[in-house]
Amino acid sequence: MSGSRVLVLNSGSSSVKYQLLDMRDGGRLAVGLVERIGESGSRLKHSPADGESREWNGSVPDHDSALKAMAAELDRDGLGLDSPELAAIGHRVVHGGLRFTEPTVVDDAVLAEIERLIPVAPLHNPANLTGIRTAQALRPDLPQVAVFDTAFHTTMPESAARYAIDVETADAHRVRRYGFHGTSHAYVSRETAKLLGRAPEDVNVIVLHLGNGASASAVRGGRCVDTSMGLTPLEGLVMGTRSGDTDPAVIFHLMRVGGMSADEIDTLLNKRSGLIGLCGDNDMREIRRRVDAGDERAGLAFDIYIHRLKKYIGAYYAVLGRVDAVAFTAGVGENSAPVREAALAGLEGLGLAVDGGLNAVRGDGARLISPADARVAVAVVPTDEEMEIAAQTYALVNDSGNQNLT
Numbered sequence: 001m002s003g004s005r006v007l008v009l010n011s012g013s014s015s016v017k018y019q020l021l022d023m024r025d026g027g028r029l030a031v032g033l034v035e036r037i038g039e040s041g042s043r044l045k046h047s048p049a050d051g052e053s054r055e056w057n058g059s060v061p062d063h064d065s066a067l068k069a070m071a072a073e074l075d076r077d078g079l080g081l082d083s084p085e086l087a088a089i090g091h092r093v094v095h096g097g098l099r100f101t102e103p104t105v106v107d108d109a110v111l112a113e114i115e116r117l118i119p120v121a122p123l124h125n126p127a128n129l130t131g132i133r134t135a136q137a138l139r140p141d142l143p144q145v146a147v148f149d150t151a152f153h154t155t156m157p158e159s160a161a162r163y164a165i166d167v168e169t170a171d172a173h174r175v176r177r178y179g180f181h182g183t184s185h186a187y188v189s190r191e192t193a194k195l196l197g198r199a200p201e202d203v204n205v206i207v208l209h210l211g212n213g214a215s216a217s218a219v220r221g222g223r224c225v226d227t228s229m230g231l232t233p234l235e236g237l238v239m240g241t242r243s244g245d246t247d248p249a250v251i252f253h254l255m256r257v258g259g260m261s262a263d264e265i266d267t268l269l270n271k272r273s274g275l276i277g278l279c280g281d282n283d284m285r286e287i288r289r290r291v292d293a294g295d296e297r298a299g300l301a302f303d304i305y306i307h308r309l310k311k312y313i314g315a316y317y318a319v320l321g322r323v324d325a326v327a328f329t330a331g332v333g334e335n336s337a338p339v340r341e342a343a344l345a346g347l348e349g350l351g352l353a354v355d356g357g358l359n360a361v362r363g364d365g366a367r368l369i370s371p372a373d374a375r376v377a378v379a380v381v382p383t384d385e386e387m388e389i390a391a392q393t394y395a396l397v398n399d400s401g402n403q404n405l406t
């Protein structure tokens, strides 16, 4: 059998996040980030498990230079990419369309399909592709595995995945709801079942992934049956900079009456809306500080955020029929006690409640915050997308290795 290490790469348009994991024990050997690729003042931060973090600022003109800089740092720690211990590289790929329902070993056909999906993921898939191609050039002999953000949601029934628009037009342009953050929803729903001491197949969970991007999902027995993001990550909850749900006619109105172009509205709804558009801040810590100081704009932004969240909790309760747990995850979900409390306030009739004392306790691990006698468990479950990508990658390469032996 090959080595036990997996390198996980999350390549964005101007950044690469990486983690090197040892799958024998799930240990993180190194984590790092290269930022401002192709811009002035590029920066690398590298933190090995056995040593001091290192940072440098310099010129990183492209992804090739970024991955070479990462490889050099790993080399300094004796964790180089040429090590036989490295079993595979796992890549986060945002959009896998309908074709990719599972993690997939990358070959030319897979690359071509990821490229074909660029029109539905123009911001993400090109950067993900660049990351894969650059990693292939560095280690052509190593399996590169694509793990798709959309894959967990491919189990959604047509009733949840289709928009009610003309079927021929929708199909011609592949317009449907794909959902994102799937690796996180998969991981968190499974970890929630573990926390309850039950098998994922026996548990219905509403997962609330509340980070700068935010999405909710309804997971029945380990399979996603609905999620709040759609064709793109713009649909659904109020996010840091994205509007989430709006009447689509807002767009025609802004075009016809506001004289705005499609690109301008795209930027408005994705980058200048949500919390930042409502109150000028997208960090929930700052918003809460302002709310506590009596700032009305921040208060309204918070209320709109919570109102939408509550509507999705109610909707997914109805979709699932029976709910065993609600799990909060990601930056806001894991850290903001006021958001968790406000999101479930008044839902006691649904068996949903937060214990004030438990909710206020900060902690690193998965934990319950519902009262002991609650009908529905409420949990805080830290997400770990890198671990999930590494685990799926490792399972896949070991599986294909074993198949080759038989």
Ligand code: AMP
Pocket (backbone or CB within 6 Å): 210, 211, 212, 213, 240, 282, 283, 284, 285, 330, 331, 332, 335, 336
């Ligand atoms: P993520 O996208 O999951 O990294 O989440 C980032 C967001 O989490 C930030 O924009 C903040 O709004 C939020 N966040 C991080 N730490 C805290 C905290 N201690 N309290 C409240 N919100 C937080």
